[in-house]
Amino acid sequence: MKNNKFNFQIELQYKYEILAALLHRIKEKGIFFCIRRGFKKLLYDVIFCQIAGFIAWPFCSLFNVKFISPLECGIGHLCVEPDCYIKEGMLCLRPQFKIIMLVPKNKIYNRHLLTYWEKYIKIITSPLFCLLFDPLQKNKFTLAQTHRFVFSPNSAYFPQIQKKFSDRPALLILRDEDLKRGWAVLYDLGMKKDDWFVCVHCREDGCSGRIEPTRNADIHNYFPAMDDIVQRGGWVIRMGDKSMKQIPSMKGVIDYPHLGIKSEWMDVFLCAASKFFLGSHSGLCHVANIFGVPVAIANSAHMAGVLPYGAKDIAIPKLTWSDKENRYLHFKEVFDSALSHSCLSQLYESSQLRLVENSPEDIKKLAEEMFDRIEGKLNYAQVDEELQQRFKSLMNPSHFSYGSVSRIGRDFLHKYSNLIL
Numbered sequence: 001m002k003n004n005k006f007n008f009q010i011e012l013q014y015k016y017e018i019l020a021a022l023l024h025r026i027k028e029k030g031i032f033f034c035i036r037r038g039f040k041k042l043l044y045d046v047i048f049c050q051i052a053g054f055i056a057w058p059f060c061s062l063f064n065v066k067f068i069s070p071l072e073c074g075i076g077h078l079c080v081e082p083d084c085y086i087k088e089g090m091l092c093l094r095p096q097f098k099i100i101m102l103v104p105k106n107k108i109y110n111r112h113l114l115t116y117w118e119k120y121i122k123i124i125t126s127p128l129f130c131l132l133f134d135p136l137q138k139n140k141f142t143l144a145q146t147h148r149f150v151f152s153p154n155s156a157y158f159p160q161i162q163k164k165f166s167d168r169p170a171l172l173i174l175r176d177e178d179l180k181r182g183w184a185v186l187y188d189l190g191m192k193k194d195d196w197f198v199c200v201h202c203r204e205d206g207c208s209g210r211i212e213p214t215r216n217a218d219i220h221n222y223f224p225a226m227d228d229i230v231q232r233g234g235w236v237i238r239m240g241d242k243s244m245k246q247i248p249s250m251k252g253v254i255d256y257p258h259l260g261i262k263s264e265w266m267d268v269f270l271c272a273a274s275k276f277f278l279g280s281h282s283g284l285c286h287v288a289n290i291f292g293v294p295v296a297i298a299n300s301a302h303m304a305g306v307l308p309y310g311a312k313d314i315a316i317p318k319l320t321w322s323d324k325e326n327r328y329l330h331f332k333e334v335f336d337s338a339l340s341h342s343c344l345s346q347l348y349e350s351s352q353l354r355l356v357e358n359s360p361e362d363i364k365k366l367a368e369e370m371f372d373r374i375e376g377k378l379n380y381a382q383v384d385e386e387l388q389q390r391f392k393s394l395m396n397p398s399h400f401s402y403g404s405v406s407r408i409g410r411d412f413l414h415k416y417s418n419l420i421l
Contacts, residue, residue: 049134049135049139050140052135053136053138053139053143056141057142060141065097065100066142066143067143068081068082068146069137069146070146075110075284076283076284076286078109078113079287080149081149082101084146084161085099085149086120086121087165090165098122099122100122100133101121103125103130105125105127110287111264112263112267116172116175116268120171149161156401159307159401159402159403159404159405160403162404163405165311166311169292170290170291173292174269178268181265181269182273186235191235196233196235197234197273198274198276198278199270200239200279201239201282202222202279203217203282204217204219204243213345214345214355215280215299217298217299217358221357223250224361225366227250230252234252234275236250236252236253237270238253238254238256239256240284241257244258246258268287271288271293276288276293276295278363278367280297280299281300286309294310294370295310295313295314296313296409297314297316298358298362299316299363303339304340307395307406309404309406313407314369314373315366316362316363316409316412318358319355320355322352330420332420335394335395341398362412384413384414387410390420391413
């Protein structure tokens with residue numbers, strides 16, 4: 001009864017937050033502005049685009065063409081949605097099409113990354129052609145729906161694709177020219193020919209970090225893991241943009257966001273050439289994913305998507321602390337509530353809950369496990385597999401990473417086994 005009451009309160013609060021956001025928008029812009037904009041969107045998206053799509057559908061069918069339109073939420077969608085859609089076709093799980101993606105120049109997150117997708121997709125960046133063809137990516141007749149891979153009211157589709165594709169090589173591989181100029185830059189920074197590095201990225205309260213701040217984390221908690229990487233003979237490349245806080249000077253650590261070498265092509269090179277990617281709840285890690293680089297995610301704040309994208313990836317979630325009950329919530333309590341589907345800070349605050357970041361030791365252990373996996377030194381014991389399955393059994397098809405073959409960190413599960421009921 002207590003759990004039912006708890007879940008009801010969370011679900012009610014979640015709906016309240018959605019309504020509050022709408023009311024805030026009306027207050028900020030005015031009710032007539034919102035009505036007028038909503039009416040225009042209705043006319044264009046629901047009526048005009050559907051009619052245009054219906055008219056264009058026979059011609060697109062004749063030339064076997066489909067349009068895809070990744071969500072304009074960040075670089076992660078520009079990676080995962082095309083990756084899954086192309087793999088789905090290669091696995092013969094859908095009809096084969098010539099794929100077109102419209103990406104206006106003012107909405108390109110990384111122009112250099114797009115050049116890699118051109119191997120599989122026709123990319124159109126011309127403002128004029130993007131305007132002319134825009135209706136064809138907003139209707140049910142000529143649009144190939146890719147949001148289902150990562151964003152769905154129920155389970156997303158990516159775990160099924162990744163599981164079936166896991167034995168094949170990644171779709172993308174760095175071009176020779178990017179490898180040569182990328183390593184040339186690193187040599188200028190002090191690296192030698194046989195050196196290797198690990199990219200580390202911790203989401204902060206920068207431009208995108210103001211949205212869902214519960215996904216942010218403290219880079220200082222990554223320092224022990226970074227030090228361990230250097231002690232093993234590697235280098236650390238701290239990733240991000242200029243909004244990131246500068247970190248203290250450390251041996252073997254390059255604070256890349258604050259150097260003049262930062263560029264879109266260098267972002268791609270570093271993610272794709274890294275030994276592995278140690279990240280947080282942010283889409284940048286998916287650049288590593290699509291080039292076949294293993295990813296370790298700490299501080300995952302979205303329990304519905306706690307199992308990461310790549311088949312060889314591992315992750316650990318933030319814990320949920322109840323100030324009211326003075327305890328951590330069990331993982332089942334989180335999975336069974338709206339908390340698992342939301343990163344709204346207001347939802348946690350109004351429920352007297354807060355997310356607790358992973359400790360420096362937890363993050364270091366996660367990185368150690370990834371090293372052991374990469375080097376072929378890791379053999380999971382029976383108790384490790386039992387804890388893994390117990391954790392995954394708490395998920396259900398409403399959680400969009402349900403069924404993923406990726407894993408939760410071994411040492412994390414041992415440490416917090418009391419939270420797995």
